[in-house]
Amino acid sequence: MTANAAERLIQHYVDNFRRLPWRAPPGSQPPDPYRVWLSEIMLQQTTVATVTPRFERFVGRWPTVQALAAASDEDILSEWAGLGYYARARNLIACAREVARRGGFPSTAAELRVLPGVGAYTSAAIAAIAFGERVPAVDTNVRRVIARLEALARPGRSAIEQRLFEMMHGQRPGDVVQAMMDLGATVCRPAKPRCEICPLAPDCAAFASGAREAFPARRVKAPRPQRHGLAYWTERAGCVWLVRRPAKGLLGGMAALPGSEWGDSRSAGVNPAGSIRHVFTHFSLELQLVVKTEPEGEGWWQPFGDLDAAGLPTLYRKAADLMLGRDDRLAA
Ligand code: SF4
Numbered sequence: 001m002t003a004n005a006a007e008r009l010i011q012h013y014v015d016n017f018r019r020l021p022w023r024a025p026p027g028s029q030p031p032d033p034y035r036v037w038l039s040e041i042m043l044q045q046t047t048v049a050t051v052t053p054r055f056e057r058f059v060g061r062w063p064t065v066q067a068l069a070a071a072s073d074e075d076i077l078s079e080w081a082g083l084g085y086y087a088r089a090r091n092l093i094a095c096a097r098e099v100a101r102r103g104g105f106p107s108t109a110a111e112l113r114v115l116p117g118v119g120a121y122t123s124a125a126i127a128a129i130a131f132g133e134r135v136p137a138v139d140t141n142v143r144r145v146i147a148r149l150e151a152l153a154r155p156g157r158s159a160i161e162q163r164l165f166e167m168m169h170g171q172r173p174g175d176v177v178q179a180m181m182d183l184g185a186t187v188c189r190p191a192k193p194r195c196e197i198c199p200l201a202p203d204c205a206a207f208a209s210g211a212r213e214a215f216p217a218r219r220v221k222a223p224r225p226q227r228h229g230l231a232y233w234t235e236r237a238g239c240v241w242l243v244r245r246p247a248k249g250l251l252g253g254m255a256a257l258p259g260s261e262w263g264d265s266r267s268a269g270v271n272p273a274g275s276i277r278h279v280f281t282h283f284s285l286e287l288q289l290v291v292k293t294e295p296e297g298e299g300w301w302q303p304f305g306d307l308d309a310a311g312l313p314t315l316y317r318k319a320a321d322l323m324l325g326r327d328d329r330l331a332a
Contacts, residue, residue: 005203006167006176012199013179018186020048021055026175033105033130034065040122041092046083048185054083068093069100077253078311086251086313091117107131129174136164137177141184147216148188151205155216225283229262230270231316233323234292239301240320242310250280255310257319258296259287274322278315289319 014026022039024031038058042051058079062068068076073093080089094116099105105126106112112123124137138146138160146163147155168176187194195207206215234241243258245251260267262285272288279285295301302310307320 005200006169006171008199009167009179009183010171010175013175013182016182016186017178018048018182021052021059023178026178027172030130030132030174033107033126034068034099035059036126036130037065037095037105037118037122038092040125041088041117042083044088044122051083065096065105066100068096073253074311078255078309081254081311082314082317086254088117090247090252105130108133109135125177128168128177132173134165134168134173136161136168138164139181139184141188142177142180144190144216145180145184145188145200148193148206148212149200149204151209151215153215153217224279225264226286227262227264227283228266228286228288229260230267230272230290231257231259231287231319232292232296233257233273233289233319234295235304236301238305239303240307240323241295241299242302242312243297243299251313251315254313254316255302256312256316257289258299276315276318276322278318285315287315287319289323 010026017023017026019025020039022031022035035055039051039055042055042058046054058068061079062071076093077086077089080086080092083089095118098115106115107127108131109123109127112118112126113120115123118126121137121139124135125139127133127135128137138157142164143155143160146152146160150159150163152159164176164180167180183198183200187198188200191213193212195201195204195212198204198207201207204212206212232241241258242255245254245256247253266286266288270288270290273291275286275288277284277286304324307317312320
């Protein structure tokens with residue numbers, strides 16, 4: 001990697017950078033660490049296109065980490081609904097409160113790393129982008145670009161980090177990280193990389209080899225296990241009975257339909273009114289919906305017309321839509 005390549009990378013970034021609400025333009029004052037942190041947590045599971053309007057709503061409602069720390073768990077969890085993986089929202093709350101207690105975000109990756117929900121990548125990204133620390137932040141986009149640059153089929157983490165660290169020499173670390181993220185997202189894409197417009201093409205071993213997409217080698221994914229569960233649909237006077245899931249575990253603390261534990265096989269002897277399928281990170285779930293006449297567990301009656309306010313996660317929203325869509329009561 002020559003200094004020349006890093007300079008071309010930064011020039012390409014200056015000319016083409018994506019305007020995102022958590023970013024600062026290259027060369028200007030670094031962005032607010034609160035916004036960098038929040039965007040990185042949201043982006044861990046979801047695309048930039050989905051995150052952008054949700055991010056704007058979040059910071060419109062809670063413009064500072066202190067404001068977020070002072071909000072109620074329920075308000076934050078319902079604002080998070082649909083952004084996936086609710087353990088992240090729980091860590092988000094814990095992290096905001098810890099940062100507010102400290103009086104602000106720490107400024108190094110090592111100190112950021114100990115905050116709830118902040119892993120190796122996120123801590124490095126915040127430190128480099130918001131505080132200018134020369135620390136390599138490697139996400140899947142950056143990993144792919146460097147694996148291709150060096151024609152590494154199975155790159156180790158330290159080899160990738162070392163290359164990125166070298167590219168930061170004499171440059172603003174945050175600009176290098178963001179330039180690489182953008183290049184991976186828009187030019188060095190997983191399929192059909194746009195090498196003809198890539199500023200790194202003269203240095204790229206994969207490009208020279210003609211087998212650009214062979215690097216890095218694809219990981220063979222294990223099939224997702226299938227799980228099954230029941231959800232109970234109990235309605236009265238235009239309302240449905242909802243409960244809150246236990247704070248720990250999948251969808252922890254979220255509003256839900258009551259139901260069974262999720263297991264490896266279907267429950268015998270039930271007569272479901274319908275079923276939905278939902279894919280989680282580590283398994284697929286088939287949820288059978290069973291109509292009950294009496295409410296189960298501790299909960300509350302939620303009006304059909306005000307389901308949005310309950311902050312139902314996608315799984316239960318799909319279930320409610322299925323049950324309500326059946327006789328068009330939502331449209332009534
Ligand atoms: Fe990726 Fe092509 Fe650029 Fe190499 S030349 S980094 S393969 S876009």
